[in-house]
Amino acid sequence: MFKATIFVTLRESVLDPQGVAVKGSLHSLGYNGVKDVRIGKKMEVLLDCSEKAEAEAQIREICEKVLANPVIENFTFELEEVA
């Protein structure tokens, strides 16, 4: 069994409206030191698989096909064997 921790973030060049909104809220609350906010996703996937290489291939495929939109998003992931 493997646990994959996946991070999906918008590409640098893509505007992040959710981040812009949060930055605006923080400014209106007086946190004027906040210069930029970018918001992405952290996903934890538990995968029943015996081989690490196979788990890695499957997680990569899932990220490319389902969890991230490669046109506007980047993804990275870490794999950890769990009991």
Place this chain on the structure above:
Amino acid sequence: MFKATIFVTLRESVLDPQGVAVKGSLHSLGYNGVKDVRIGKKMEVLLDCSEKAEAEAQIREICEKVLANPVIENFTFELEEVA
């Protein structure tokens, strides 16, 4: 200037309907090895601040008051000095 990388995740005991939905989609696509999916947020905040201790205090306050709902969510963050 400091960059804070903040992770906000639902507490273990809280049902994650978004994760349940993603797991269902992955199963229907044939990824039956997926046993669990939990979805959280990764936020990057750029903070104009000269002292690390002050940056840490401010980010903690922002997390507690704005970015996380302490009733159902946990947060962790890392601080890194940037140019």
